[in-house]
Amino acid sequence: MRKLEKRIAETLKSATKLAMRGRRPEETFGFVNVPPFRGSTVVYPDAESCLAHKNRYTYGRRGNPTSEALEELWNELEGAAGTVICPSGASAVTTAMLSVLKSGDHVLVVDSVYRPTRNFCENHLRRYGVETTYYDPLVGAGIEALVKPNTRAIMMESPGSQTFEVQDVPAIVAVAKRHGIVTMIDNTYATGLLFRPLDFGVDISINAATKYPSGHSDVLIGLVAANEAHLPALKATHGDLGIYLGPDDVFLTLRGLRTMNIRLKEQGINALHVAKTLATRKGVKRVLHPALHSCPGHEIFQRDFKGPSGMFSIILDVMSDRQVAAFLNNLGLFGMGYSWGGFESLAVPFDCTPFRTATTYAPGGRGIRFSIGLEDPEDLIADLDRGLAAMHAAG
Numbered sequence: 001m002r003k004l005e006k007r008i009a010e011t012l013k014s015a016t017k018l019a020m021r022g023r024r025p026e027e028t029f030g031f032v033n034v035p036p037f038r039g040s041t042v043v044y045p046d047a048e049s050c051l052a053h054k055n056r057y058t059y060g061r062r063g064n065p066t067s068e069a070l071e072e073l074w075n076e077l078e079g080a081a082g083t084v085i086c087p088s089g090a091s092a093v094t095t096a097m098l099s100v101l102k103s104g105d106h107v108l109v110v111d112s113v114y115r116p117t118r119n120f121c122e123n124h125l126r127r128y129g130v131e132t133t134y135y136d137p138l139v140g141a142g143i144e145a146l147v148k149p150n151t152r153a154i155m156m157e158s159p160g161s162q163t164f165e166v167q168d169v170p171a172i173v174a175v176a177k178r179h180g181i182v183t184m185i186d187n188t189y190a191t192g193l194l195f196r197p198l199d200f201g202v203d204i205s206i207n208a209a210t211k212y213p214s215g216h217s218d219v220l221i222g223l224v225a226a227n228e229a230h231l232p233a234l235k236a237t238h239g240d241l242g243i244y245l246g247p248d249d250v251f252l253t254l255r256g257l258r259t260m261n262i263r264l265k266e267q268g269i270n271a272l273h274v275a276k277t278l279a280t281r282k283g284v285k286r287v288l289h290p291a292l293h294s295c296p297g298h299e300i301f302q303r304d305f306k307g308p309s310g311m312f313s314i315i316l317d318v319m320s321d322r323q324v325a326a327f328l329n330n331l332g333l334f335g336m337g338y339s340w341g342g343f344e345s346l347a348v349p350f351d352c353t354p355f356r357t358a359t360t361y362a363p364g365g366r367g368i369r370f371s372i373g374l375e376d377p378e379d380l381i382a383d384l385d386r387g388l389a390a391m392h393a394a395g
Helices: 014-020 047-052 065-078 089-098 115-125 140-146 169-179 231-240 247-257 260-278 298-304 321-329 377-393
Strands: 082-086 106-110 131-135 151-157 182-186 204-207 222-226 284-288 311-316 346-350 366-371
Touching (some): 014 260, 065 247, 082 089, 082 231, 089 222, 089 231, 169 182, 260 284, 321 377
Parallel strands (some): 151 182
Antiparallel strands (some): 204 222, 284 311
């Protein structure tokens, strides 16, 4: 396989990059995939190299051919200057935030943010002297009214991973740039295939690669991609915290990425079909899918995203625990588990009432979040109809 010229490599589409980048057959004796490199100690060829730290790799925690292959591929997908690998999505969020924030700083965090991110702000950043203000995900350019002299960063998540509000990222970035504020986004819903935050001026893009990149519900991993200005601080923080992920999980994520384009496209199609069907069913009060008009920020989604992924929520037209349990317990094709993005479909109940502070969460029914997998959507719809029938019978 001939090495591509740079001018040709730069024109490749994302699907081709997922298949091609992060592979070095010329360095791996012709084998297609970079194998898992296990090791802590790296030996130097001579004293001069050791004293100058001139080796390509210096210590196992600081990188190896397997992790470098994943970083290279993710850089291509995100359009990033560099990427660091973390042992979970939550770790990716906290590493990114710690690379930017210090005592005395103020951070603006979207009210629909991933719950562990909120927990980190409340339980740790507060203790370290960092103030957090939560903001309405639909605030757009109005976020400028919340900026303080010590506002250091804005944390976004779009769409929100339970209620799916879509943020006006370009408008928020424009405000941030006027005030010298760092912007970060949890881009796990879309990955770089459906939305490339750095192309919209965001400084740091975070992904729980546990989800779509690994794709098989057997890996925990987080990826943080940064632009050139913020990569040095991100790498320094990552190194100083001693963060490391074993090569087998990195290898499995690389393998998952090779098929992510096909999986994500299929799951997006399946999820939209299921969502549209549920919108017609008795007992479903509302469907929250960013590709539907009923979802807050739908117009922004249409403008900025290349398409939907496989996750959405519904609001059931019931309030009792008994009816919610009847619905969930009569699903035969949906597992109940707090993750998403794998090949299998999942359904979990949620309630944002206890922790939303900048916005009021009062949907008038009980929320269920779905992650649609690779099963036939007609089978999934039939299964959901059985669940809805059981829910009505329990009323």
